[in-house]
Each structure stands twice: as structure tokens, then as C-alpha cells.
Amino acid sequence: MPVTLNPSNSDPKVFKVAAVQAEPVWLDLQGGVEKTIKIIQEAASKGAKIIGFPEVFIPGYPWTPWANNFVVTATVLKEYQANALALHSPEMDRIREAVREADLTAVIGFAERDGSSLYIAQATILPDGTIANHRRKIKARPTHYEKTVFGDGSAQSIWNVVQTPYGRLGSLNCWEHIQPWFKTHFYSQHPQIFVGAWWPAFPPGTGNSPYIVSGEASSRMTQMVAMEGGCFGLACCHVVSEAGAEKMKLTGFPWFTFPGGGFTHIYGPDGSTLARADDAGVEQIVYADISLSKIDEVKTVADIMGNYSRFDLLHTVSHGRNWAPVVYNDGEEKAVEERIGEINNFAAGAYPPT
Numbered sequence: 001m002p003v004t005l006n007p008s009n010s011d012p013k014v015f016k017v018a019a020v021q022a023e024p025v026w027l028d029l030q031g032g033v034e035k036t037i038k039i040i041q042e043a044a045s046k047g048a049k050i051i052g053f054p055e056v057f058i059p060g061y062p063w064t065p066w067a068n069n070f071v072v073t074a075t076v077l078k079e080y081q082a083n084a085l086a087l088h089s090p091e092m093d094r095i096r097e098a099v100r101e102a103d104l105t106a107v108i109g110f111a112e113r114d115g116s117s118l119y120i121a122q123a124t125i126l127p128d129g130t131i132a133n134h135r136r137k138i139k140a141r142p143t144h145y146e147k148t149v150f151g152d153g154s155a156q157s158i159w160n161v162v163q164t165p166y167g168r169l170g171s172l173n174c175w176e177h178i179q180p181w182f183k184t185h186f187y188s189q190h191p192q193i194f195v196g197a198w199w200p201a202f203p204p205g206t207g208n209s210p211y212i213v214s215g216e217a218s219s220r221m222t223q224m225v226a227m228e229g230g231c232f233g234l235a236c237c238h239v240v241s242e243a244g245a246e247k248m249k250l251t252g253f254p255w256f257t258f259p260g261g262g263f264t265h266i267y268g269p270d271g272s273t274l275a276r277a278d279d280a281g282v283e284q285i286v287y288a289d290i291s292l293s294k295i296d297e298v299k300t301v302a303d304i305m306g307n308y309s310r311f312d313l314l315h316t317v318s319h320g321r322n323w324a325p326v327v328y329n330d331g332e333e334k335a336v337e338e339r340i341g342e343i344n345n346f347a348a349g350a351y352p353p354t
Contacts, residue, residue: 016049017051017232018046018287020057021239021263021277021284022057023244027059027083032058036095043287048104050166052106052196054198054236055109055198058109059084061200062080063200096125099129102127106124108122120174122135124164126164132164133159133162138158160186161191169192170194171195172194174197178221185320190305193290194232194234196225200237201215201217201261202215206255208254218263230295230299232267233267237264238261240256241259259282262280264286275287
């Protein structure tokens with residue numbers, strides 16, 4: 001069973017969040033959709049109101065280019081692209097319907113197919129089944145690893161916090177956790193909870209691998225964002241079995257040991273561990289009971305978007321609009337103004353009921 005460090009208390013505002021540590025159905029779109037729905041149903045049966053999934057859970061994170069030459073990689077990537085998930089598709093409609101039936105909010109991580117290109121994408125789906133936010137990881141790793149597979153996210157992907165019935169929910173993919181200017185924009189949207197979606201990663205130093213690619217480092221990045229932003233953080237990640245490693249051509253790569261890859265944690269806004277997975281090689285949903293009132297305790301001490309800032313000395317200028325190849329009319333200004341108005345209303349004290 002997962003290790004839970006914060007049992008429920010008498011606070012009437014307490015609700016349950018869930019962080020997924022699971023193995024994808026590798027290179028199988030339909031199987032991945034089925035498994036995602038089952039996980040959503042299980043979390044709902046346990047009373048979860050928000051659930052977060054790993055990075056590109058459908059159809060799995062492709063470590064393959066890290067571990068192989070191009071000839072081997074190409075055989076996997078052809079199948080990978082064929083099993084990626086389109087945003088507007090019957091498969092996504094099935095996931096949306098499952099979220100609606102479960103009456104929770106889900107952040108789904110998936111390899112998005114748009115035409116003939118792939119992106120590391122997240123969709124935040126509300127309890128009524130609507131997609132409140134769709135975004136793409138703003139930068140695939142500039143070396144050949146992720147750039148072999150994925151394109152960079154579109155400009156509007158910097159808008160990654162939305163209002164839900166249980167608070168303002170944000171989403172981050174992998175090393176977006178360590179991009180300072182991107183995080184400043186993230187914090188300016190006043191997230192209260194966020195899903196940090198991650199790859200499978202392994203113990204520090206495995207096969208002389210760099211510490212920064214370890215599961216421990218990845219989890220600590222989510223913990224740091226929770227502390228910086230004063231928000232609850234869900235680090236969600238993959239498990240890789242021996243069969244999964246063989247499917248993705250990872251067997252023998254010295255950085256990995258199988259089964260393994262998991263490091264799921266849930267962090268409080270003070271950085272404390274609220275719950276964690278108890279085994280890196282086992283699938284489990286990790287739960288924690290949280291209350292947004294905890295955020296005030298932290299931000300009274302240090303609110304980096306308020307009392308612990310000096311924006312007269314340092315500030316960030318963001319450009320959050322993406323130009324299409326053909327533009328027929330320009331409605332973007334209104335959309336941006338509406339989003340900024342929503343954020344400003346929240347900052348002025350228009351908190352949702354919890």
C-alpha cells in the first residue's frame with residue numbers, strides 16, 4: 001500500500017487528490033485509453049476529486065532514442081506515432097465521458113498527434129467532461145532524444161492553470177519544472193494544486209547516469225515548485241516492467257533496472273511529503289487528503305507573487321500568443337484579456353468554494 005503521511009482531519013474543506021504511478025500500455029492507443037479509464041474509475045471509487053497522470057501516459061514515454069541507434073529507434077517510433085492520441089478524437093471523447101461519469105477533474109498526459117507531428121501534451125478535463133485546458137510541453141529536449149519524436153509546444157501553452165470546482169489547478173511536464181521564466185508565469189496564474197507529469201526514472205547513479213535524470217531529482221523538482229509556488233504538487237510517473245522494457249527496446253541500457261521507474265509523491269505547499277509510493281516497480285494510485293487553507297499558512301510567510309517579491313526590480317515579460325500559418329481574423333486579444341481578468345479576480349480574493 002502507498003505510504004500516507006497526512007491522514008484526514010476534521011477540516012470540512014478537506015478533499016482527496018490522486019497521483020498515478022502506473023505502466024502505460026506501450027504502443028497501444030486503445031489499450032492505453034482503456035487503462036486510463038479504469039484508473040479514473042478506481043480513483044473516483046476512493047473519493048478522489050482531482051487525479052494526475054504521468055507524462056505521455058498514452059502510449060508511454062519513449063526512452064527508446066536514449067538507449068538505441070537510429071535504426072532500432074525508427075522501428076519503435078513508427079508504431080509510436082500510429083498509437084498517439086489526437087485531441088479531437090473518439091478516444092479522447094471516451095476519456096472525457098469517463099471523467100464526467102466519475103465526477104472528478106483529471107489531468108491527462110498523452111503524446112498528441114496533430115497531423116503528422118507529435119507533441120508532449122496535457123489536457124485538463126473538468127467534471128462535466130469539458131477540456132478546460134490543452135497545452136503542449138513548451139520545449140522538447142534540444143538534443144536528439146525528445147526532438148527525434150516531439151515538436152515544441154505552441155505559445156499559448158504557457159497558460160497552464162485553470163479554475164476547477166476544487167481550486168486552481170495547474171499542469172507541468174517534466175523539465176518545465178526547472179525553467180525559471182516559465183515558472184514565473186506559472187506562479188502568476190495563482191495555482192493552488194498542480195500535476196507534475198513525469199517520465200519513468202531510476203535511482204541516482206544507476207549505470208553512471210547523471211543525477212538530474214534520476215527519479216529522486218525529478219521528484220525533488222516537483223517538490224521545489226510546490227515550495228516556490230506555495231501550492232500542492234502531484235509528481236506522477238511511469239512504471240516499466242521487464243516486458244515493457246523489451247517492447248520499447250530498453251533492455252540492457254545501463255541507466256535502467258527493471259521493474260522500476262516509479263517515484264510518485266504528493267507534496268504540500270510547504271514542501272512536506274504528504275504521501276508517496278512505496279515501491280518504484282509497482283503500479284499504484286497515491287492519495288492524499290488536502291485542504292487549500294494550508295496554502296495561507298505558507299504564503300503568510302512568503303508569497304512570491306506578493307509579499308516576498310520585488311517586481312519593481314525584476315519582472316518577466318511573456319508572449320502567450322501563437323500565430324497560425326493562415327489567420328482569417330484575430331480573436332486572441334479577447335481570449336487573453338478574459339484569462340487575465342479571471343486571474344486578477346482570483347488574486348483580488350474571488351476564491352472558489354471548497
